[in-house]
Amino acid sequence: MITVTVKWLVDFDGFKGARGEESVTLQTQATCRDLLDLLSKSFGSEFTERIFDSEGKELKEELCFLLNGRNIASLKGMESELKDGDRLFIVPFLGGG
Amino acid sequence: MTAEVPGGYGGKILRINLSEMSTSVERKDDTFYRRYLGGSGFISYFLLKELKKGIDPLGTRNKLVFANGPLTGTPVIACGRNGVGAKSPQSGGIALSQVGEFWGAQLKWAGYDALIIEGKAAKPVYIWIHDEEVSIRDAGHLWGKNTKETQQMIRSELGDDKIRVALIGPGGEKMVRYACIMNGLFDAAGRGGLGAVMGSKNLKAIAVRGRKAPRVADPARIKELNKFLKDAMFNNMIVREWHEYGTGGPSIETGMEVGDLPVRNFRDGAFPEVKKITGEVIMNTMGVGMDGCFACPVRCKKVCKSEKYSIDPAYGGPEYESLSVFGSNCGVDNVEAIVKANELCNAFSIDTIATGCTIAFAMECFEKGLLSVKDTGGIELRFGNAEAMLKCVELIAKRDGFGNLLAEGTAWLAKKIGNGAEDFAVHVKGVEPGQHDPRRMPSMGLGFMVNPHGADHCCNVHDYKFADAKRMKTYRYMGFLDTLPEDDIGPRKVALFKVEHLRQVLFDSLLMCHLAAVPVDHKTVADITAAVTGWDTSVMEQLRVAERIMTMARLFNIREGLTADDDRLPLRFFQPTTDGALADRCLDPDKMEKAKRYYYTLMGWHKEGVPLPEKVEELYIGE
Ligand code: SF4
Numbered sequence: 001m002i003t004v005t006v007k008w009l010v011d012f013d014g015f016k017g018a019r020g021e022e023s024v025t026l027q028t029q030a031t032c033r034d035l036l037d038l039l040s041k042s043f044g045s046e047f048t049e050r051i052f053d054s055e056g057k058e059l060k061e062e063l064c065f066l067l068n069g070r071n072i073a074s075l076k077g078m079e080s081e082l083k084d085g086d087r088l089f090i091v092p093f094l095g096g097g
Numbered sequence: 098m099t100a101e102v103p104g105g106y107g108g109k110i111l112r113i114n115l116s117e118m119s120t121s122v123e124r125k126d127d128t129f130y131r132r133y134l135g136g137s138g139f140i141s142y143f144l145l146k147e148l149k150k151g152i153d154p155l156g157t158r159n160k161l162v163f164a165n166g167p168l169t170g171t172p173v174i175a176c177g178r179n180g181v182g183a184k185s186p187q188s189g190g191i192a193l194s195q196v197g198e199f200w201g202a203q204l205k206w207a208g209y210d211a212l213i214i215e216g217k218a219a220k221p222v223y224i225w226i227h228d229e230e231v232s233i234r235d236a237g238h239l240w241g242k243n244t245k246e247t248q249q250m251i252r253s254e255l256g257d258d259k260i261r262v263a264l265i266g267p268g269g270e271k272m273v274r275y276a277c278i279m280n281g282l283f284d285a286a287g288r289g290g291l292g293a294v295m296g297s298k299n300l301k302a303i304a305v306r307g308r309k310a311p312r313v314a315d316p317a318r319i320k321e322l323n324k325f326l327k328d329a330m331f332n333n334m335i336v337r338e339w340h341e342y343g344t345g346g347p348s349i350e351t352g353m354e355v356g357d358l359p360v361r362n363f364r365d366g367a368f369p370e371v372k373k374i375t376g377e378v379i380m381n382t383m384g385v386g387m388d389g390c391f392a393c394p395v396r397c398k399k400v401c402k403s404e405k406y407s408i409d410p411a412y413g414g415p416e417y418e419s420l421s422v423f424g425s426n427c428g429v430d431n432v433e434a435i436v437k438a439n440e441l442c443n444a445f446s447i448d449t450i451a452t453g454c455t456i457a458f459a460m461e462c463f464e465k466g467l468l469s470v471k472d473t474g475g476i477e478l479r480f481g482n483a484e485a486m487l488k489c490v491e492l493i494a495k496r497d498g499f500g501n502l503l504a505e506g507t508a509w510l511a512k513k514i515g516n517g518a519e520d521f522a523v524h525v526k527g528v529e530p531g532q533h534d535p536r537r538m539p540s541m542g543l544g545f546m547v548n549p550h551g552a553d554h555c556c557n558v559h560d561y562k563f564a565d566a567k568r569m570k571t572y573r574y575m576g577f578l579d580t581l582p583e584d585d586i587g588p589r590k591v592a593l594f595k596v597e598h599l600r601q602v603l604f605d606s607l608l609m610c611h612l613a614a615v616p617v618d619h620k621t622v623a624d625i626t627a628a629v630t631g632w633d634t635s636v637m638e639q640l641r642v643a644e645r646i647m648t649m650a651r652l653f654n655i656r657e658g659l660t661a662d663d664d665r666l667p668l669r670f671f672q673p674t675t676d677g678a679l680a681d682r683c684l685d686p687d688k689m690e691k692a693k694r695y696y697y698t699l700m701g702w703h704k705e706g707v708p709l710p711e712k713v714e715e716l717y718i719g720e
Contacts, residue, residue: 009348011334012341019347061567062334069355069678074564074582091351092334093561 001025004082006035008090010050010063017043018050026082032065033078035088051090064093103130104314105167105629107208111231113224115298116157116216120231130210131632132717134642135166136606137193137556139211140182141649144191146719147213150656154186154290155272155297161214163204163263163303166608167630170205170391171313174323175613177202177391180605181286183294185550186274187451187506188526190654190663192289193550195605197390198280200261206307218299223264225255226305236301241267243444244279245411251304264302265292268447268494272296273504275451275529279443283398283413284390287448289528289550314631322625327394329616336395336615342376343387343399344612345417349375352421356537356678359426361480362457363523363534363669366677370430374420378432385410395613406437406487415439415449418554421532422453427460428480435483438490445494451506454529456489458507461521467514474498523667525552526659533559535670536679539586540594543692546664547598549650555611556601558594560584571618572596575636584682586692594692595699599643606646644700645716648708651700652718661706664693 003025011018017039026034040048053060058078065072066089072080082088102108110123133142140162152158161183168176179201185192204212207228221236239247244266252260262281269276269292276292277285286292313319330336338346352358353371360368372378376399383403389396399414415423415436423429423438442449456478462468463478470477474492476485476499492500502510507529511522523530525545531554535542544557562568564583572593581590596619603622604611617625619636627634654663666689673683694704701712713719 009351012337058567061565062332064561064565066351066354071355071561071564071583073561073566073580074584087354089351089354092338092348 002028002030002082002084004035004084004086004088006039006088006090008039009092010047010090015046015050017047030082031078032067032072032080032082032088035082036078059090062092063090065090101127103127103167103630103632105171105311106130107165107205107210107311109208110211110213111209111226112213112215113231113233114215115218115222115233115300118218118233120233130167130630132642132645134603134606134646135169135210136164136180136195136608137182137602137650138606138642138646139164140180140193141191141646141653143211143213144182144184145649145653148184152184154184154189155293157217157298159184159294159297161291161294161298161300163212163214165201165205165210166606167626169608170202171311171629172316172319172323172392173609173625173629174326175390175393175395175610176608177393178608178610179204179280180608181278181291183291184657185528186272186290186293187508187528188289188551188659190526190657190659191549191650192291193605193650194277194286194288194291195555195608196278196280196284196286197610198261198284199391200263200280200305201608202391203261203305203307205311206309207305208307208309212303214298214300217297221299221301223251223300223302223304226303228306228308239301240270243267244282244446245409245444247302248282251302255304257306260304260306262302262304264446265295266444266446266494268445269293269296270301271494271496271504273447273493273496274506274509275448275455277446277448279446282411283388283443285443285446285448287450288553292446313629315628318628322621322628326613326616330395330613333615336613339397339612340387340395342380343397343414343416344376345415345420346376349417349420353425354678356674356682357533358421359532359534360674360677361428362426362454362461362521364461364521364675366674366679368425368428368677371425373430374424374432374435376417376420379414379436383408383414383433383436388413390610393610393613397612401436403433403436405433408433408436408440412440412443418532419449419453422450422457423486426453426457426532427486429483429486430481431483434487437487441487441490441494447490447494450531451529452490452493454523455493455503455507455510456486458510458522459489459503462514462518467516467518472499520668523669525666526663528552531555531557534679535666536674536683537583539584539684539689539692540590540597542666542670542684542689543586543591543594543696544598546666546689546693547696549647549654556598556605558597558601560590562597563590563593575619586688588695591692591695592699595696596640599640599647602643602646603639606643641716645718647700648702648712648716649718651702651706651708652713655707661693661697664706
């Protein structure tokens with residue numbers, strides 16, 4: 001088993017699951033997708049709708065998934081594997097000054 | 098010339114000579130407007146055409162150009178902006194800066210597309226533009242006053258609260274090399290030292306009131322576009338974040354996580370205290386409301402008030418840049434002190450980015466023993482010392498004691514200190530960088546290098562877009578079909594950089610806010626321009642205009658003696674940070690150099706960065 005820290009910020013509208021930070025225990029070799037499935041189970045369909053696009057497959061355009069500071073888009077996407085002690089952020093894209 | 102003025106324009110250019118105390122109005126034809134557009138385009142055109150080589154930026158022969166774009170003051174949302182430019186006292190090249198609020202819109206409503214200030218007044222004056230009436234008035238009683246008092250006094254003596262004022266505080270008067278021009282009390286044409294140029298002309302303020310909205314070519318289409326823009330903006334979470342907390346909201350923590358947030362003069366990476374200084378913390382503890390610019394639904398401006406340090410809400414609150422530069426970049430986690438530093442800069446009219454960066458640089462010098470309490474007048478100028486930081490801001494604006502050294506900026510200070518200080522002096526062409534670390538974004542680094550006005554983050558490019566398949570969709574019709582890794586800076590990335598950078602140049606010329614323009618791709622830029630002006634324009638024409646503007650600005654810099662060697666990043670960006678996300682990453686100098694040369698080629702410039710004579714002719718420059 002591995003333990004990872006995940007932090008998410010997926011909206012501002014007062015929905016309870018819209019932001020949070022937790023330590024999560026997962027199977028060895030779990031992927032980013034496994035982690036999101038787990039969070040979806042905790043927070044239900046409202047959470048899922050906020051993070052996935054309409055087909056429910058990919059992260060919404062406005063969000064990015066950072067694994068130890070790197071966007072998973074430049075790794076293996078949702079199939080990127082996690083290891084013990086990883087830090088994950090699900091957050092809006094940065095921009096602006 | 099009396100040809101019909103294209104939609105969106107006021108039709109007049111106002112020239113004021115302060116040495117002669119004279120004013121005159123010029124008119125231009127459709128070709129001029131279509132060729133140079135406005136904002137950065139007009140500024141580059143007038144400065145290239147009218148300034149003599151080698152003039153003193155703070156002398157009488159420099160000209161200060163305020164320029165609207167065709168969108169300024171029209172109903173298109175988020176277009177209440179104007180550009181300002183001159184020969185920069187920081188870089189010796191061109192200064193181009195843009196600013197929001199309502200001033201530009203008022204200038205347009207008074208009928209003016211640009212305002213060119215020449216000469217120097219014999220004693221302090223301010224200008225009052227009331228539609229066609231223009232007067233130059235005594236400002237002896239305003240000299241030395243901060244921006245709030247100045248604005249209040251002008252409004253009350255002219256008897257109209259709706260007057261908008263572009264002005265300087267004591268920082269501009271004392272010609273702090275990076276003084277800015279404020280539109281009102283919390284929007285700044287911040288970069289390049291334009292406030293010092295205004296101060297050098299003994300010009301305290303320009304008050305404007307206009308009553309006639311410009312005609313637009315296709316109001317129905319603008320309505321549709323506005324609906325699209327507003328929906329797209331508010332569908333975007335980062336825009337919703339700005340609406341709620343301003344820039345630097347909760348996602349500033351993401352910035353630290355990915356290595357975007359500068360920490361201690363760009364030396365370090367980890368700053369867990371970031372949690373204490375987010376826009377969310379500020380709004381929850383000091384926020385009294387949000388404010389915004391002309392016709393913008395985003396309203397991204399924090400308004401803060403606090404007993405501690407008696408923070409005055411009249412001066413708004415810090416945006417991301419100020420939060421970062423006075424926060425993590427000075428190692429400060431005292432959030433009230435950060436808000437206070439921002440307030441002081443707005444009151445004195447000094448650029449927050451350059452002020453904070455210069456202080457951060459001095460802090461590193463102090464910690465390395467290159468400056469001592471003897472130099473600082475007793476200030477323990479260490480990273481994290483919030484009180485020392487605030488003291489420095491005041492001293493800078495007044496050019497008092499140690500402040501007089503800091504008031505010259507990072508590049509000058511580094512030279513003066515010597516002993517290796519230049520190795521960690523972070524600036525490009527003497528202009529301190531916007532608060533986005535280019536070590537994770539080579540395109541941003543390339544933008545810092547080649548921007549004619551120095552290390553600006555606004556007229557610049559974020560690499561993450563090109564790594565993301567969904568975002569790349571908006572480049573497909575230009576033939577860019579594939580994503581590129583974030584850290585790539587090969588020829589394909591440079592080609593993308595060029596078109597993306599030119600889009601930003603268009604925002605600064607049409608005058609649309611970069612923040613609110615998040616959903617505005619190249620096609621939409623052309624669509625909006627067509628709806629406002631009535632031109633049968635296209636993406637291709639718009640890119641050509643932007644290329645012309647960049648080439649004019651380039652020619653200006655070359656005439657002033659800047660070379661390819663000035664398009665150079667500071668050493669620090671070629672070294673990893675001590676910790677944090679960039680501890681194992683930095684830019685590769687060879688790759689960046691190659692990217693720069695390839696960019697020159699794509700722009701039709703010689704390998705030394707000089708525009709080819711054929712390019713100059715092709716683009717009708719100088720006609
Ligand atoms: S997004 Fe902010 S800075 Fe831009 S126009 Fe709107 S209020 Fe002004």
